[in-house]
Amino acid sequence: xxxxxxPQPRILPxxxxxxxxxxxxxxxxxxxxxSGLLWQLGQLGPGDYLRVMSSERVLAALRVTxxxxxxxxAINGVFGLILAWVLTRYRFPGRGLMDALVDLPxxxxxAVAGIALVALYDRSxxxxxxxxxxxxxxxxxxxxxxxxMAFTSIPFAVRAIQPAIEELDRxxxxxxxxxxxxxxxxxxxxxxxxxxxxxxxxxxxxxxxxLGEFGAxxxxxxxxxxxxxxASLLILIRLDEFDYPAAAAVAGTLLAxxxxxxxxxxxxxxxxxxxxxxxx
Amino acid sequence: MAKPILIALALMFLxxxxxxxxxxxxxRAFAEGAGAYLAAIRDPETLAAIRLTIIAAMIVVPxxxxxxxxxxxxxxxxxxxxxxxxxxxxxxxxxxxPIVAGLCFLLIYGAYGPVGAALEPYGIQLMFNLxxxxxxxxxxxxxxxMREILPVLQVTGExxxxxxxxxxxxxxxxxxxxxxxxxxxxxxxxxxxxxxxxMGEFGAxxxxxxxIRGRTMTLPLQIELLYNDYNxxxxxxxxxxxxxxxxxxxxxxxxxxxxxxxxxxxx
Amino acid sequence: xxxxxLDIHKSFGDTPILKGVSLSVAPGEFVxxxxxxxxxxxxxxxxxxxxxxxxxxxxxxDGRDITRLxxxxxxxxxxxxxxxxxxxxxxxxxxxxxxxxxxxxxRPPRERIAARxxxxxxxxxxxxxxxxxxxxxxxxxxxxxxxxxALAIDPQxxxxxxxxxxxxxxxRQSLRGEVRALQKQAGVGAIMVxxxxxxxxxxxxxxxxxxxxxxxxxxxxDALRDDPATESVRSLVEGVA
Ligand SMILES: Nc1ncnc2c1ncn2[C@@H]1O[C@H](COP(=O)(O)OP(=O)(O)OP(=O)(O)O)[C@@H](O)[C@H]1O
Ligand SMILES: [Mg+2]
Numbered sequence: 001x002x003x004x005x006x007p008q009p010r011i012l013p014x015x016x017x018x019x020x021x022x023x024x025x026x027x028x029x030x031x032x033x034x035s036g037l038l039w040q041l042g043q044l045g046p047g048d049y050l051r052v053m054s055s056e057r058v059l060a061a062l063r064v065t066x067x068x069x070x071x072x073x074a075i076n077g078v079f080g081l082i083l084a085w086v087l088t089r090y091r092f093p094g095r096g097l098m099d100a101l102v103d104l105p106x107x108x109x110x111a112v113a114g115i116a117l118v119a120l121y122d123r124s125x126x127x128x129x130x131x132x133x134x135x136x137x138x139x140x141x142x143x144x145x146x147x148x149m150a151f152t153s154i155p156f157a158v159r160a161i162q163p164a165i166e167e168l169d170r171x172x173x174x175x176x177x178x179x180x181x182x183x184x185x186x187x188x189x190x191x192x193x194x195x196x197x198x199x200x201x202x203x204x205x206x207x208x209x210x211l212g213e214f215g216a217x218x219x220x221x222x223x224x225x226x227x228x229x230x231a232s233l234l235i236l237i238r239l240d241e242f243d244y245p246a247a248a249a250v251a252g253t254l255l256a257x258x259x260x261x262x263x264x265x266x267x268x269x270x271x272x273x274x275x276x277x278x279x280x
Numbered sequence: 281m282a283k284p285i286l287i288a289l290a291l292m293f294l295x296x297x298x299x300x301x302x303x304x305x306x307x308r309a310f311a312e313g314a315g316a317y318l319a320a321i322r323d324p325e326t327l328a329a330i331r332l333t334i335i336a337a338m339i340v341v342p343x344x345x346x347x348x349x350x351x352x353x354x355x356x357x358x359x360x361x362x363x364x365x366x367x368x369x370x371x372x373x374x375x376x377x378p379i380v381a382g383l384c385f386l387l388i389y390g391a392y393g394p395v396g397a398a399l400e401p402y403g404i405q406l407m408f409n410l411x412x413x414x415x416x417x418x419x420x421x422x423x424x425x426m427r428e429i430l431p432v433l434q435v436t437g438e439x440x441x442x443x444x445x446x447x448x449x450x451x452x453x454x455x456x457x458x459x460x461x462x463x464x465x466x467x468x469x470x471x472x473x474x475x476x477x478x479m480g481e482f483g484a485x486x487x488x489x490x491x492i493r494g495r496t497m498t499l500p501l502q503i504e505l506l507y508n509d510y511n512x513x514x515x516x517x518x519x520x521x522x523x524x525x526x527x528x529x530x531x532x533x534x535x536x537x538x539x540x541x542x543x544x545x546x547x
Numbered sequence: 548x549x550x551x552x553l554d555i556h557k558s559f560g561d562t563p564i565l566k567g568v569s570l571s572v573a574p575g576e577f578v579x580x581x582x583x584x585x586x587x588x589x590x591x592x593x594x595x596x597x598x599x600x601x602x603x604x605x606x607x608x609d610g611r612d613i614t615r616l617x618x619x620x621x622x623x624x625x626x627x628x629x630x631x632x633x634x635x636x637x638x639x640x641x642x643x644x645x646x647x648x649x650x651x652x653x654r655p656p657r658e659r660i661a662a663r664x665x666x667x668x669x670x671x672x673x674x675x676x677x678x679x680x681x682x683x684x685x686x687x688x689x690x691x692x693x694x695x696x697a698l699a700i701d702p703q704x705x706x707x708x709x710x711x712x713x714x715x716x717x718x719r720q721s722l723r724g725e726v727r728a729l730q731k732q733a734g735v736g737a738i739m740v741x742x743x744x745x746x747x748x749x750x751x752x753x754x755x756x757x758x759x760x761x762x763x764x765x766x767x768x769d770a771l772r773d774d775p776a777t778e779s780v781r782s783l784v785e786g787v788a
Contacts, residue, residue, distance in 0.1 A: 009617075010358060011442070011445070011597075011598055011599065011600070011618070012357050012358075012438065012441060012442075012445075013445075013450070013451030013454065014353060014357075014451050014455070015354070015357075015358055017350070018350040018351070018353045018354040019354055019360075021346060021347060021350035021351075022347065022350050022351045022354050022366070025343075025347040025350075025351075025418075025422075026366070026369055026370070029415065029418045029419050029422060030369055030370075030372060030373060030419065030422065031369070032388050032395070033381070033384035033385045033387070033388050033389070033419065034372075034384055035388065036384050036385070036386075036387035036388025036389075036393055036394075036395075037380070037383065037384045037387055039387065039388070039394065040387045079289075079290070079293045079297075082286055082289055082290050082293070083290045083293070083294070085286060086286050086287050086290040087290075090283055090286075090287060092287060094291075096534065098290065098291065098294060099534070100530045100531075100533070100534055101294050101298050101299060102294070102298075103530055103533065104298050104302065104526065104527075104530060105298060107476055107526035107527075107529045107530055108302070108480070108522075108523065108526045109476075109479070109480025109481070109482060109500050109522045109526065110378075110480070110482050110483065110500075111480075111482040111500040111501075111503050111504055111519075111522075112305065112480070112500070112503065112519045112522045112523055112526075113301065115305070115503065115507050115515055115516065115519060116301035116302060116304050116305045116519070117301050119301070119304040119305065119307070119308050119516070120300055120301050120304045125304065126300065126304065127296075127300070147297075150297065151297055151298070151301070154297065154298070208375055209375075211377065212375070212376060212377025212378065212379075212380065213377075214377060214378050214379050214482070214483035215378070215482035215483050215500070219504075219507065232377050232378075232379040232380070232483065233379075235379050235380065235383060236379055236486075236487065239383060239386070239487065244386075244387065244392065247383055248383065248387065251377075251379070251380040251383050251384075254377055254380055255376060255377070255380050258375050258376065258377070259375075262375055439627055439629060439631035440631050440632075440633055440634070442598050442618070442627075442631065443625065443627060443631040443632075443633070443696075444633070444644070444648075445597075445598070445617075445618040445619050446596055446597070446598070446618050446619070446621075446623060446624070446625040446697075447619075447644055447645035447648065447696070447697075447699075447700055448619045448620075448622065448645055448648050448649060448700060449619060449644070449648040450619060450648070453648045457633075457636075457644070457648070458633060461635040462634070462635065
């Protein structure tokens, strides 16, 4: 805490230089743009803000975004846990490839992911062809948005859960088994509880990521106002109409939502961890 | 018992969700044959987009390296007021919607924003050109280098650096001969990640690029343009370029995981 | 070179760690800093090396005040507790480092550096391991490399923080004599931190006994035995001499 104004120079050289570079970069690239958004929101005033936000189209876009993100997160919660478990606990041929595949959605540019998903799920795509006779359509519907969001956020779920599984106490599992716990009891008591903080973190991160996803979604979404139009796209549309205040209002809301969630994840993680520890 | 079922489930999920879409890209790119594919790649607009994307990345990557190394050094080696806030600020761009990010830049650096308006009389325009693309790319790649180096610095500790100091090294010599070799693997991977992300960013760039055909179209924007023009081969051919970049990133990651020193630090 | 530390104070937060420590090293003298764990030995050594700042007190080298001189300008050779060898440099590069980073005019030409490194490795009896990396060395070999590296800069004072603590008893015994011989040969004053009273007795011209951030007695081994200043020094001495 005895920070910047200490009379004696620090032992390791480079404090002023690295502080200067870091602050300069953060000011120009992060802080100033963020303040740009705040500035625009400030000019808007609460009345205008509420008027923008209460429009049918904005509400519909937020509803579509949030429900789809929730559905994608549910999928990733289940499969993220399975993937993390399989990758940490089992050794089998092809495991390395599987591990790399998990990161692919992170490495793949979102626009590429977007057109790839359409190519797969539209009427002529490999999966779309199969589903069409059954009367199921994914591309250009709400489900398409869910698939795209699930795709881009898989790595976040898996990588958040993995370290916790690595740390799990195997002895405890063995003890539970020898004490006659059934597989299901063991799963819920011995496994799920200590994993809970990181599972919640994983799905939280995956939800935040889904809320903001754009490139992967817009190609497959259909983008019909009120039905398959996500919040990010609506911001872009308002921008193209030079309606900066409306764009800023929706953007501010989306940003606030993400930030609240991130802080909540952080706080919850700390709380749960200390709670679990105190339970011993 | 559970093991084969779980492995099968995991495999099926990954194959359907991740592998299949990537295969589909190549399938569509080559749907009209290899000749059409090559012609699509050699399209002048696509080549211009590739060129612009590379130029932007060549500016973004070195700047991000300087920032990432400086920030990691600062956070790993010093305690100061506001250190935690700094860390959160660096991670923030990662959690933001790219569209919101692009909008933020437009609102401050655009013609109607305070900074943009102040610079306009001097004929300086920051948005809808290469500068704008570089700025938002710096934003979206902000934590990548720093995040790879920080844990390495924390694990290696200060002892070698202090030893170098007692032996008479100055700050630059200590950095060059002791710090840099220790962080080189993390730096390499962070650089690759930054490059891949800078070349692949779509949402934020689409807000600030202005999308002038053949002039301010990066490769991802060009893919969208071709796709909306119903030029499927063109769009997917361009997409294969970025897909290969992503695959190279992944290969490098596993190489570094296997052979790089100190990777256990990342657990 | 004579060295003096005068009335050094140091606190971490509100906890005083050094409460007015004074110490002197005559030219060529070997001083042992002996004391229980947590008594502040490493802290004091770091302050002397320039790797930490004292809150109060002065450091004097040959009459010159060096309190605020940066570590790199002091030319004190330091052997760290964990050796802190450069892991990505070979043994030879480790030893050469201090010569290579010297400023323009003072830096010896390349051949001279190579010759000096060869000499030093000869001296610590490791001439064959010049191209190995630290990870490929045993504990005792690492200790010798650290020693050679510290001596390479022709130090004005040699500082050693528990140089043998990572070694087993046998290696420790044999290295002790060597270190003392090397120090004599280099003609340099030395301060060695240690837990081990036998080690202090075997090596030191004078021993500074530290406890709770103070030096309770600073004298020759014989004087400590004949005239212990406190009960704690008396119990320390018993059974050694
Ligand atoms: N950076 C620090 N911050 C806070 N307290 C510290 C710090 N470094 C050392 N201390 C405290 O100062 C005291 C003296 O530490 P020091 O390392 O000098 O002891 P020592 O005599 O070298 O012990 P040992 O023989 O175990 O190495 C200890 O109580 C330690 O906890
Ligand atoms: Mg110590």
